[in-house]
Amino acid sequence: GPALLFVKTSQGREEGRRFYACSACRDRKDCNFFQWEDEKVSEARLAAREEYNRNHQPSFTHRQNVDRYKNFVLLPLSKRRFCQECQQLLLPAEWEKHSDHQFLCNITTTQLKSPSQLLYPLENKKTNAQYLFADRSCKFLLNLLIDLGFRRVLSVGTPRLHEMIQSKASQEEFNVRSLLLDIDFRYSQFYTEDEFCHYNMFNHHFFGGEAALETCRKFLNEENGEGVIMVTDPPFGGLVEALASSFKKLMAMWRETEKERHDNKEMPVFWIFPYFFESRILDFFPSFSMMDYQVDYDNHALYKHGKTGRRQSPVRIFTNLTPSMIVLPEEEGYRFCTVCQRYVSSGNQHCEICNSCTSKDGRRWKHCILCKKCVKPSWFHCSNCNCCTLQKHSCGKSDLGCFVCGKAGHKRSACPSLS
Ligand code: SAH
Numbered sequence: 001g002p003a004l005l006f007v008k009t010s011q012g013r014e015e016g017r018r019f020y021a022c023s024a025c026r027d028r029k030d031c032n033f034f035q036w037e038d039e040k041v042s043e044a045r046l047a048a049r050e051e052y053n054r055n056h057q058p059s060f061t062h063r064q065n066v067d068r069y070k071n072f073v074l075l076p077l078s079k080r081r082f083c084q085e086c087q088q089l090l091l092p093a094e095w096e097k098h099s100d101h102q103f104l105c106n107i108t109t110t111q112l113k114s115p116s117q118l119l120y121p122l123e124n125k126k127t128n129a130q131y132l133f134a135d136r137s138c139k140f141l142l143n144l145l146i147d148l149g150f151r152r153v154l155s156v157g158t159p160r161l162h163e164m165i166q167s168k169a170s171q172e173e174f175n176v177r178s179l180l181l182d183i184d185f186r187y188s189q190f191y192t193e194d195e196f197c198h199y200n201m202f203n204h205h206f207f208g209g210e211a212a213l214e215t216c217r218k219f220l221n222e223e224n225g226e227g228v229i230m231v232t233d234p235p236f237g238g239l240v241e242a243l244a245s246s247f248k249k250l251m252a253m254w255r256e257t258e259k260e261r262h263d264n265k266e267m268p269v270f271w272i273f274p275y276f277f278e279s280r281i282l283d284f285f286p287s288f289s290m291m292d293y294q295v296d297y298d299n300h301a302l303y304k305h306g307k308t309g310r311r312q313s314p315v316r317i318f319t320n321l322t323p324s325m326i327v328l329p330e331e332e333g334y335r336f337c338t339v340c341q342r343y344v345s346s347g348n349q350h351c352e353i354c355n356s357c358t359s360k361d362g363r364r365w366k367h368c369i370l371c372k373k374c375v376k377p378s379w380f381h382c383s384n385c386n387c388c389t390l391q392k393h394s395c396g397k398s399d400l401g402c403f404v405c406g407k408a409g410h411k412r413s414a415c416p417s418l419s
Pocket residue numbers: 023024127128129130131132133156157158159160161162181182183184199200201202233234235
């Protein structure tokens with residue numbers, strides 16, 4: 001899909017020429033597309049790029065994959081193979097071609113219903129950063145959605161939530177449905193065009209064109225748009241402004257047909273993202289607030305639950321729903337603050353001066369009279385800098401700091417919070 005227009009900045013000032021680069025790959029190694037904004041592109045280069053794009057299409061279309069799946073499930077267990085190297089379900093006629101590849105045999109219906117377990121997570125930090133929900137967090141999210149009365153979930157970059165909904169719906173009396181939007185095309189092998197759209201959330205591009213867009217629009221506006229929520233868990237290295245712009249477009253699709261009826265209501269959203277992005281997200285979505293719930297991941301050693309993992313997860317839920325409606329589990333250490341009218345971490349003390357539960361990371365924060373706000377327990381007030389900061393810092397250095405965590409000394413690309 002369309003590239004994004006970038007500009008280099010230094011100390012907040014724009015510097016140099018603007019250029020276009022790939023929206024999805026933040027590493028030039030993954031996609032080398034680069035073009036100056038004011039550059040004239042020759043016919044030859046255009047043709048070469050089109051040729052390159054044609055040669056880099058997936059080997060099957062979504063439609064073909066849906067047909068292949070239908071044939072695959074008709075096969076006896078002994079003939080159901082999955083090539084681990086190509087990440088592809090194989091039909092018997094194709095075995096030959098993959099004979100020197102590693103493959104799995106006897107693929108069961110259960111395995112087909114949990115593709116996120118079958119496919120390996122794409123951990124490439126800068127592009128896919130596929131971090132899958134731990135079972136407990138995924139169940140928590142789903143139960144929360146059900147308790148809130150939602151019947152349709154637009155799963156944007158949340159394949160595991162999607163798959164939990166899909167497999168429940170096929171097993172029992174369960175009236176929640178999900179549509180997955182994700183850039184990971186491997187999922188097209190397991191879901192129909194009504195269940196999965198190949199989508200880029202950094203530029204709001206539907207690879208399936210108008211038909212896919214229409215699928216999404218219809219899904220959002222069923223039952224007059226009632227009962228739908230969008231849940232998204234983007235890669236954390238992603239540009240917040242690009243994501244916000246896409247999410248606004250998805251939210252606008254919901255309102256398109258039902259302008260009068262919703263009287264300016266927003267489509268409900270859960271945006272799952274690290275807490276240190278709070279101010280960035282609120283810049284774009286002032287109606288959102290951050291919940292204290294710590295979202296845990298399976299394949300991320302650092303982001304596991306405090307009691308069992310090494311460190312507490314920094315990942316939170318941002319939502320435009322009324323905070324008091326988001327009930328957090330008491331057995332996991334959350335409690336309700338009657339003043340703030342929301343559930344908070346047990347360590348999050350209500351500050352009488354700020355009149356709010358101010359901790360962002362679950363630890364007890366302390367109030368600084370001079371800064372007039374609560375700060376991290378490890379900070380102290382430096383009278384030189386006239387603000388609270390780490391004990392170890394070089395005074396007077398007014399570095400603008402990292403875009404991600406706000407700390408000085410490194411840029412967003414090297415932010416330790418992201419690695
Ligand atoms: N916790 C989620 C997965 C989040 S990982 C779960 O368990 O369901 C981030 C997801 O976003 C991955 O599924 C990845 O494929 C997807 N993704 C990454 N870049 C994307 C892009 N540009 N557009 C759409 N989806 C993207």
